[in-house]
Amino acid sequence: MAEDANVKAGTVYHPAEGNRKVKVAASGVDVFYADKQALHDVSVEIGDRAVTAFIGPSGCGKSTFLRCINRMNDTIDTARVSGSIRIDGEEINDRSVDPVLLRARVGMVFQKPNPFPKSIFDNVAYGPRIHGLAVSKDELDSIVETSLKKAGLWDEVADRLDQPGNSLSGGQQQRLVIARAIAVNPEVILMDEPCSALDPIATARIEELIDELRENYCLIIVTHSMAQAARVSQMTAFFHLGHLVEFGPTEEIFTNPRDRRTQDYITGRFG
Amino acid sequence: MQLSLFTALALLVLTATGFLAGRTRALAIGAREEGRLHSLPNYHGYFVALWTGLPAFALLALYAVTGTMVVNTLALGELSRASEPLQQRYEAILATDEDHRAATASVERLEAEIRMLRAEADAIIASEGPHSEALAPLRARQEERLFDQDDARFVITSREAAIAGIVLEAADADVADARARAGFEYRRLPPEQRELFVADARALAFADTLASRDTPELRAAAEAFVPRQQALAWGVSLAALALAAGGLAFGRSRVTRQFRARNRVEWMVSAALMLASAIAILTTLGIVLSLLFESLRFFASIDWRVQDFLFGTQWSPQTAIRPGQIGQSGSFGAVPLFAGTGLIMLIAMLVAAPVGLFAAIYLSEYADSRFRAWAKPVLEILAGVPTVVYGFFALLTVGPLLRDFALFLGYEDAVTQSALAAGLVMGVMIIPFVSSLSDDVINAVPQSLRDGAYAMGATKSETIRHVVFPAALPGIVGALLLAISRAIGETMIVVMAAGQAANLTANPLESVTTITVQIVMLLTGDQEFNSPKTLSAFALGLVLFVLTLILNIIALRVVQRYREKYD
Numbered sequence: 001m002a003e004d005a006n007v008k009a010g011t012v013y014h015p016a017e018g019n020r021k022v023k024v025a026a027s028g029v030d031v032f033y034a035d036k037q038a039l040h041d042v043s044v045e046i047g048d049r050a051v052t053a054f055i056g057p058s059g060c061g062k063s064t065f066l067r068c069i070n071r072m073n074d075t076i077d078t079a080r081v082s083g084s085i086r087i088d089g090e091e092i093n094d095r096s097v098d099p100v101l102l103r104a105r106v107g108m109v110f111q112k113p114n115p116f117p118k119s120i121f122d123n124v125a126y127g128p129r130i131h132g133l134a135v136s137k138d139e140l141d142s143i144v145e146t147s148l149k150k151a152g153l154w155d156e157v158a159d160r161l162d163q164p165g166n167s168l169s170g171g172q173q174q175r176l177v178i179a180r181a182i183a184v185n186p187e188v189i190l191m192d193e194p195c196s197a198l199d200p201i202a203t204a205r206i207e208e209l210i211d212e213l214r215e216n217y218c219l220i221i222v223t224h225s226m227a228q229a230a231r232v233s234q235m236t237a238f239f240h241l242g243h244l245v246e247f248g249p250t251e252e253i254f255t256n257p258r259d260r261r262t263q264d265y266i267t268g269r270f271g
Numbered sequence: 272m273q274l275s276l277f278t279a280l281a282l283l284v285l286t287a288t289g290f291l292a293g294r295t296r297a298l299a300i301g302a303r304e305e306g307r308l309h310s311l312p313n314y315h316g317y318f319v320a321l322w323t324g325l326p327a328f329a330l331l332a333l334y335a336v337t338g339t340m341v342v343n344t345l346a347l348g349e350l351s352r353a354s355e356p357l358q359q360r361y362e363a364i365l366a367t368d369e370d371h372r373a374a375t376a377s378v379e380r381l382e383a384e385i386r387m388l389r390a391e392a393d394a395i396i397a398s399e400g401p402h403s404e405a406l407a408p409l410r411a412r413q414e415e416r417l418f419d420q421d422d423a424r425f426v427i428t429s430r431e432a433a434i435a436g437i438v439l440e441a442a443d444a445d446v447a448d449a450r451a452r453a454g455f456e457y458r459r460l461p462p463e464q465r466e467l468f469v470a471d472a473r474a475l476a477f478a479d480t481l482a483s484r485d486t487p488e489l490r491a492a493a494e495a496f497v498p499r500q501q502a503l504a505w506g507v508s509l510a511a512l513a514l515a516a517g518g519l520a521f522g523r524s525r526v527t528r529q530f531r532a533r534n535r536v537e538w539m540v541s542a543a544l545m546l547a548s549a550i551a552i553l554t555t556l557g558i559v560l561s562l563l564f565e566s567l568r569f570f571a572s573i574d575w576r577v578q579d580f581l582f583g584t585q586w587s588p589q590t591a592i593r594p595g596q597i598g599q600s601g602s603f604g605a606v607p608l609f610a611g612t613g614l615i616m617l618i619a620m621l622v623a624a625p626v627g628l629f630a631a632i633y634l635s636e637y638a639d640s641r642f643r644a645w646a647k648p649v650l651e652i653l654a655g656v657p658t659v660v661y662g663f664f665a666l667l668t669v670g671p672l673l674r675d676f677a678l679f680l681g682y683e684d685a686v687t688q689s690a691l692a693a694g695l696v697m698g699v700m701i702i703p704f705v706s707s708l709s710d711d712v713i714n715a716v717p718q719s720l721r722d723g724a725y726a727m728g729a730t731k732s733e734t735i736r737h738v739v740f741p742a743a744l745p746g747i748v749g750a751l752l753l754a755i756s757r758a759i760g761e762t763m764i765v766v767m768a769a770g771q772a773a774n775l776t777a778n779p780l781e782s783v784t785t786i787t788v789q790i791v792m793l794l795t796g797d798q799e800f801n802s803p804k805t806l807s808a809f810a811l812g813l814v815l816f817v818l819t820l821i822l823n824i825i826a827l828r829v830v831q832r833y834r835e836k837y838d
Contacts, residue, residue, distance in 0.1 A: 116720065126727060
């Protein structure tokens with residue numbers, strides 16, 4: 001990309017949509033699980049208010065990299081992360097950064113819907129409560145309502161907010177979890193294969209939602225489905241064996257990949 | 272015995288032969304005939320071996336269980352027949368004996384009078400209550416009659432003994448007829464002494480143990496045992512060998528190319544497995560039924576006043592030594608025992624629930640894997656310490672410590688054996704149950720839930736309090752219930768450290784007693800097996816069984832429902 005004349009410092013260029021401010025910038029990130037190196041020297045700049053997709057075969061390190069961005073790897077005893085990751089220019093791997101506060105800025109949605117064993121309301125209110133975002137009950141009510149509306153779930157659950165979160169269907173649970181993530185007003189939302197446990201209709205609903213959320217958030221999504229990456233993302237990164245092989249505008253990656261391995265993966269020759 | 276051993280060895284050899292015979296035949300058929308055998312040759316071997324060994328060993332097992340009984344019945348029948356003339360002479364003399372007849376009549380008359388007095392007393396109790404003054408003379412008269420009755424009974428037994436002596440003396444002239452005298456002696460023995468007679472006779476007959484005495488009568492009886500025992504042993508051995516040979520021939524004749532030996536063997540395997548589980552279930556059933564029937568006998572002996580047992584507040588099971596004494600039915604109100612059990616259980620759970628739970632949370636959520644790898648087994652070793660060791664720890668260390676502390680605080684009545692000492696130590700004993708089971712359920716909470724909470728920016732303790740603990744709660748409740756049922760059934764610690772006084776108190780510094788302690792007290796030492804005092808132990812056992820059963824059922828259901836949620 002460096003040879004492209006349109007690139008400006010601190011931005012990510014997209015041929016159709018122009019330059020975007022860089023939200024997450026990684027450089028030289030290595031991850032080790034015990035003695036095994038899972039990620040080799042990954043450097044990438046991810047733009048704000050866009051959807052960036054990470055694709056690649058199983059075990060290629062895309063989820064590992066995703067978990068670096070909100071320091072979820074800290075919760076694994078054997079994991080060791082080195083290199084630099086900056087959000088808005090601020091280093092997050094620094095000792096002075098509290099991962100608890102970082103995770104309020106960088107929300108995450110997982111592969112399997114994981115609502116807490118609480119009511120729908122308490123699931124969404126959980127984040128605002130632990131971070132003290134609402135001073136009154138009314139304020140909390142309005143945060144929950146807004147979040148559920150943004151996640152497109154409000155109309156379906158407005159009359160049964162006191163029911164347990166896991167009484168919902170799989171697709172609804174996943175949207176509940178997204179609402180839960182939105183409720184703390186994050187800047188970045190990470191999604192780790194958010195649709196792999198869902199049926200096609202629920203998947204379509206979530207993809208629509210991802211497209212709507214792009215207006216306000218920096219979204220990073222790991223997916224196994226290349227069709228999904230093509231549908232929802234503006235930028236795509238291809239990982240292979242712990243290396244970031246290629247990163248660029250989605251159309252370019254899918255129609256005109258520069259790397260041989262990317263081409264082989266996209267055309268279904270492996271993975 | 273040796274004969275059975277040789278038979279068993281011979282049967283083993285035959286079984287092995289059966290296996291080889293089946294296998295060889297199957298191999299021969301496979302080589303001779305077109306097409307594949309339905310089953311591998313080994314299965315044909317197993318099939319023939321099963322037919323050879325099973326029926327024969329079943330017969331041997333049957334003999335081992337019932338052989339002695341069969342021989343006893345046959346030999347005693349013979350003795351009884353031989354003694355018939357003596358018995359007739361005895362009965363004839365007894366029928367003409369005036370003293371005996373008079374004593375029998377007076378026993379019956381006194382019996383009727385006593386019954387009348389009881390009815391009168393009951394009527395007075397019903398109308399005027401149990402403390403009426405009119406009862407005293409009635410009771411005195413009743414006691415008088417009971418004494419008279421005992422005297423009459425004594426006359427009867429001494430007359431019977433005297434007449435038996437006359438009969439035996441007359442028979443003594445005929446020394447050869449020792450067998451008849453043995454049969455006569457056996458017939459006149461009370462049931463509990465008959466067993467001793469048989470045991471002595473067998474001891475003399477087979478010289479495998481020492482007899483308690485040696486008389487010509489016992490020698491004669493022993494001679495009746497020997498031939499029958501030998502005949503039965505040889506008969507059974509020969510029959511077993513014949514069965515084995517027959518089974519071998521039959522099994523071998525079944526071996527053909529299409530014969531489904533594999534399926535038959537499979538069936539046998541499942542039958543054997545079923546038998547094993549049936550034994551476990553039937554044993555449980557037997558224990559429960561014996562508890563139930565003995566409890567019914569107890570309730571019958573307290574005139575079905577079940578409510579007095581379950582809700583009465585006075586526990587003093589001491590009964591009179593001499594039968595017929597007034598006030599022989601002790602007081603069987605079990606509430607102090609239930610309360611004592613409950614108090615100690617409560618103290619134990621106050622110790623075990625928080626400590627066990629926090630230990631489980633630390634081990635499963637905070638401890639690093641190296642610490643966990645040795646801390647968890649060490650904690651589980653705590654469950655392997657014999658409860659009697661906890662018992663003397665409670666009695667010799669914790670009890671005096673608590674007493675001195677209470678005295679220091681100004682509580683004058685402190686005692687060494689207290690509910691608190693027993694409860695604290697029992698709490699320590701069940702910590703591993705709580706922690707180990709809770710650790711399992713906490714680990715079963717999916718990692719995705721923790722990840723979800725961490726990703727929301729929750730700290731570790733927030734994640735545990737808000738997400739992991741609520742998710743694991745049903746399982747933890749189940750673990751606590753199992754621990755409670757363990758605490759209720761625990762015996763050794765409370766026997767040693769809680770005392771025996773059946774106090775109805777909520778003060779943990781006093782001595783209390785529990786259901787299990789009372790069962791131990793009631794059944795140890797010399798006891799008559801038909802006194803309400805002894806039988807009440809079975810009723811207490813039944814209550815204990817029902818309590819722990821209910822707790823276990825609830826606990827298992829709770830745990831199961833929890834499991835279903837995440838599978």
